[in-house]
Amino acid sequence: MQRPQVILNFAMTLDGKVSTARYTPSGFTSPLDKHRLLEIRSLGDALMVGRNTLQIDRMSMGLPDEELRKARVKRGQSEYPIRVVISNSGELDMNLNIFKHRFSPIVIYSTTSMPEHKQTELREKAELNLSTQERVSIEEVLNDLYERYQVRTLVCEGGPQLAQTLAELDAVDELFITVAPILFGGTRAPGLLGASASYLPSSRMYRLESMKIEGDECYLHYLSDREPCTTPTRLS
Numbered sequence: 001m002q003r004p005q006v007i008l009n010f011a012m013t014l015d016g017k018v019s020t021a022r023y024t025p026s027g028f029t030s031p032l033d034k035h036r037l038l039e040i041r042s043l044g045d046a047l048m049v050g051r052n053t054l055q056i057d058r059m060s061m062g063l064p065d066e067e068l069r070k071a072r073v074k075r076g077q078s079e080y081p082i083r084v085v086i087s088n089s090g091e092l093d094m095n096l097n098i099f100k101h102r103f104s105p106i107v108i109y110s111t112t113s114m115p116e117h118k119q120t121e122l123r124e125k126a127e128l129n130l131s132t133q134e135r136v137s138i139e140e141v142l143n144d145l146y147e148r149y150q151v152r153t154l155v156c157e158g159g160p161q162l163a164q165t166l167a168e169l170d171a172v173d174e175l176f177i178t179v180a181p182i183l184f185g186g187t188r189a190p191g192l193l194g195a196s197a198s199y200l201p202s203s204r205m206y207r208l209e210s211m212k213i214e215g216d217e218c219y220l221h222y223l224s225d226r227e228p229c230t231t232p233t234r235l236s
């Protein structure tokens with residue numbers, strides 16, 4: 001099955017946590033890292049998140065930097081990435097920030113367990129792809145994004161549950177990790193792949209493409225050790 005190149009972007013504490021045990025909003029990195037997040041986001045034909053991240057981080061999934069948008073257009077991409085949301089339950093509040101902005105299509109992958117009234121409301125704001133299975137198949141989502149939406153580069157900003165599924169499918173081609181100078185602690189605080197006790201079906205090695213230090217933060221860029229589908233992403 002064909003799929004886009006998948007880039008995962010996360011900020012992590014010194015003890016490997018991406019959130020607190022209470023799953024509080026992200027916001028523990030510097031303004032520089034927040035701009036770097038936009039730079040990485042701007043590389044994707046589409047940007048994908050899970051429902052909790054969308055909700056907890058109040059994401060509009062936009063690109064509030066005109067220069068980055070201009071560079072996309074120059075590269076032949078749309079001004080803004082397509083916004084992709086994953087949710088089995090379909091419990092998406094219409095007051096979420098994402099629905100207040102119309103700058104790019106919103107594509108939701110969910111299941112028919114989404115209540116009918118919610119389906120009607122959401123169809124006014126987004127394209128709904130509802131599976132009749134109990135769970136959304138991320139493998140099929142990736143293939144659908146590739147085939148139907150012509151997505152060749154997909155940036156995923158989490159959260160950890162969604163990242164875990166991508167890793168289980170061995171579909172993480174690149175990783176951008178910001179290591180932030182802070183400790184959270186707590187066994188229930190999620191790491192990159194959540195707080196689940198289960199192992200991946202098999203390990204995947206990555207090789208370090210670049211490392212940059214700014215202030216007390218470290219920016220890491222890793223590539224999968226298999227042959228890349230496309231040229232590795234470059235950031236300034």
Ligand SMILES: NC(=O)c1ccc[n+]([C@@H]2O[C@H](COP(=O)([O-])OP(=O)(O)OC[C@H]3O[C@@H](n4cnc5c(N)ncnc54)[C@H](OP(=O)(O)O)[C@@H]3O)[C@@H](O)[C@H]2O)c1
Nearest residue numbers: 010011023026050051052053087088089158159161162165
């Ligand atoms: N540090 C960082 O860079 C970073 C990045 C992202 C998120 N976070 C933090 O991570 C926390 C949220 O973690 P999380 O693991 O709950 O986030 P998440 O993966 O965004 O959300 C989990 C929810 O998304 C849906 N989902 C995820 N994977 C799915 C799959 N494979 N198939 C179908 N649906 C799927 C499900 O929604 P339904 O329940 O609707 O079925 C699931 O309950 C927040 O505190 C957030 O701030 C941190």
